[in-house]
Amino acid sequence: MTETSSYLLRFLQIIGIVSVAVFLLKWLFQVSVGWYLRQKTAAQRSLILARVKLVESQHQLSISQAPPRDSREWVEIEKHAVGSAPNGGEADDEWEGIIGFFHPFCNAGGGGERVLWAAIQATQQRWPKAVCAVYTGDKGVGKEDMINNVEHRFNIKLHSPTITFLYLSTRQYVLSSTWPHFTLLGQSIGSLILAYDAYSLLIPDIFIDTMGYAFALAFSKFFFPSIPTGAYVHYPTISTDMLSSLDTSPTLGKGLNAGTGKGIRGFLKKQYWHLFANLYSRVGSSIDVVMANSSWTASHIRTLWGPARTKRRKSHPVTVVFPPCAVSDIIEAVPLTEASEAKRSPTILYIAQFRPEKNHTLLLRSFARFLRSHTPKNEKDETPRLILLGSVRDASDATRVYDLRLLAHELHLNSPTCTFITDASWPTILSHLSTASIGANCMWNEHFGIGVVEYQAAGLIPVVNDSGGPKLDIVVPFAGGETGYKAGSEEEYASAFERVMEMGRGERLEMRKRARERARGFEEVEFAKGWVEEVGKLVEMQGRGGR
Numbered sequence: 001m002t003e004t005s006s007y008l009l010r011f012l013q014i015i016g017i018v019s020v021a022v023f024l025l026k027w028l029f030q031v032s033v034g035w036y037l038r039q040k041t042a043a044q045r046s047l048i049l050a051r052v053k054l055v056e057s058q059h060q061l062s063i064s065q066a067p068p069r070d071s072r073e074w075v076e077i078e079k080h081a082v083g084s085a086p087n088g089g090e091a092d093d094e095w096e097g098i099i100g101f102f103h104p105f106c107n108a109g110g111g112g113e114r115v116l117w118a119a120i121q122a123t124q125q126r127w128p129k130a131v132c133a134v135y136t137g138d139k140g141v142g143k144e145d146m147i148n149n150v151e152h153r154f155n156i157k158l159h160s161p162t163i164t165f166l167y168l169s170t171r172q173y174v175l176s177s178t179w180p181h182f183t184l185l186g187q188s189i190g191s192l193i194l195a196y197d198a199y200s201l202l203i204p205d206i207f208i209d210t211m212g213y214a215f216a217l218a219f220s221k222f223f224f225p226s227i228p229t230g231a232y233v234h235y236p237t238i239s240t241d242m243l244s245s246l247d248t249s250p251t252l253g254k255g256l257n258a259g260t261g262k263g264i265r266g267f268l269k270k271q272y273w274h275l276f277a278n279l280y281s282r283v284g285s286s287i288d289v290v291m292a293n294s295s296w297t298a299s300h301i302r303t304l305w306g307p308a309r310t311k312r313r314k315s316h317p318v319t320v321v322f323p324p325c326a327v328s329d330i331i332e333a334v335p336l337t338e339a340s341e342a343k344r345s346p347t348i349l350y351i352a353q354f355r356p357e358k359n360h361t362l363l364l365r366s367f368a369r370f371l372r373s374h375t376p377k378n379e380k381d382e383t384p385r386l387i388l389l390g391s392v393r394d395a396s397d398a399t400r401v402y403d404l405r406l407l408a409h410e411l412h413l414n415s416p417t418c419t420f421i422t423d424a425s426w427p428t429i430l431s432h433l434s435t436a437s438i439g440a441n442c443m444w445n446e447h448f449g450i451g452v453v454e455y456q457a458a459g460l461i462p463v464v465n466d467s468g469g470p471k472l473d474i475v476v477p478f479a480g481g482e483t484g485y486k487a488g489s490e491e492e493y494a495s496a497f498e499r500v501m502e503m504g505r506g507e508r509l510e511m512r513k514r515a516r517e518r519a520r521g522f523e524e525v526e527f528a529k530g531w532v533e534e535v536g537k538l539v540e541m542q543g544r545g546g547r
């Protein structure tokens with residue numbers, strides 16, 4: 001053996017020893033952290049299960065019989081779930097495990113929160129003995145207040161005894177303000193900290209993220225590979241559209257980072273985003289069951305996570321489960337007749353959380369442009385109005401509303417021409433849905449658009465951004481005609497508003513009816529069917545030890 005060969009052999013031996021050592025250290029780290037967290041939370045788990053059993057028994061004693069589960073809608077859901085258990089049998093109604101719902105901002109009051117609560121409602125109906133544990137950072141809101149808020153805001157009634165809330169103390173690490181630089185990576189690291197916080201409180205039997213923290217699910221899968229994980233993805237953390245938007249003009253309204261890809265700084269940002277996209281793909285490949293809220297989201301998730309999921313032999317494909325929309329409640333509450341048409345005012349309604357990506361600024365400027373060119377048909381016509389209605393999560397949202405009010409004043413959009421309504425109750429929302437004429441949406445690449453569906457169900461004519469879920473899934477031709485309009489710029493929005501205002505009453509009513517029929521495809525029962533089918537896969541996996 002030559003001296004060179006000897007050195008090479010010794011080098012390979014060292015590499016082998018290092019590789020084995022790294023593997024053993026990784027394994028030891030996984031096992032020790034997992035064991036520590038299980039030991040730390042064992043008493044808490046026993047306490048939660050005992051408390052749920054006690055409160056449930058007290059609840060059953062206080063009523064003459066158990067809550068009815070024989071409504072026609074829920075019978076349909078349960079039939080739909082048949083076959084999700086082993087050997088093609090029915091999913092086990094007697095399953096008594098703990099499902100952890102990771103949703104640190106569960107009291108925010110937006111569309112993502114409607115999904116969370118409707119998901120818990122469907123879970124309770126399908127697996128009445130399961131415990132729904134919600135990991136939240138809303139420490140100032142108690143259980144009963146939270147459940148009352150859900151009913152007040154969404155008209156969703158939950159079974160209180162089998163819900164428990166686990167309060168996180170590290171939510172600040174997922175706030176964008178905590179990471180002024182490298183925000184995507186920083187928030188993802190923050191979600192790992194938050195996941196450790198969650199698992200320090202309780203280790204569930206099934207872990208589901210309903211807010212978009214894929215790294216939290218990767219944390220669970222790394223330390224607890226036997227725990228099935230699920231994700232309901234509202235919006236990919238990064239997408240090919242985001243990457244391409246770096247080179248577009250900021251005047252086109254394609255997101256908050258449009259046009260920031262120029263120069264050396266822009267080049268470095270592109271490289272950072274591409275590296276993060278690769279990391280995000282690896283993380284997403286670890287999730288067992290993935291649900292997407294729209295065709296747009298599913299397409300991007302399949303592109304990002306699909307190849308890596310295939311390599312890891314994930315058997316469950318990414319499935320579209322449209323979010324729950326209060327279509328039936330709205331249809332029941334809001335008539336759509338010639339008489340109701342006569343009572344509608346020329347009002348444009350925008351229902352959206354006061355977040356920067358919702359682009360309220362574009363709507364204010366578009367409405368001001370529309371008013372400058374709008375000519376009433378006759379002197380008796382009402383002056384068009386704009387109503388901005390949405391929830392405020394924190395101080396930054398409150399500041400944003402203040403800034404929007406200042407912009408409205410600069411554009412000469414004073415009350416009552418322009419009105420802001422924050423944290424409205426469900427009856428208030430219904431009232432405005434029944435009297436407005438147009439429903440606006442200005443977010444670029446809105447992942448789905450629950451508010452747009454609610455517009456359609458109430459008979460409003462949607463004018464939405466020409467992108468994302470509203471474009472692909474909601475405002476589409478139906479029954480031989482249009483169900484709304486799409487726009488991108490101030491000019492296009494203003495033109496669409498004018499087009500609706502110029503329509504005859506009969507023509508408007510026909511479009512409203514088509515839009516309502518289109519909305520029926522997004523009823524809450526359809527979401528519940530899809531949800532229990534996908535979660536049924538996780539329940540089955542849990543019964544097989546997470547395999």
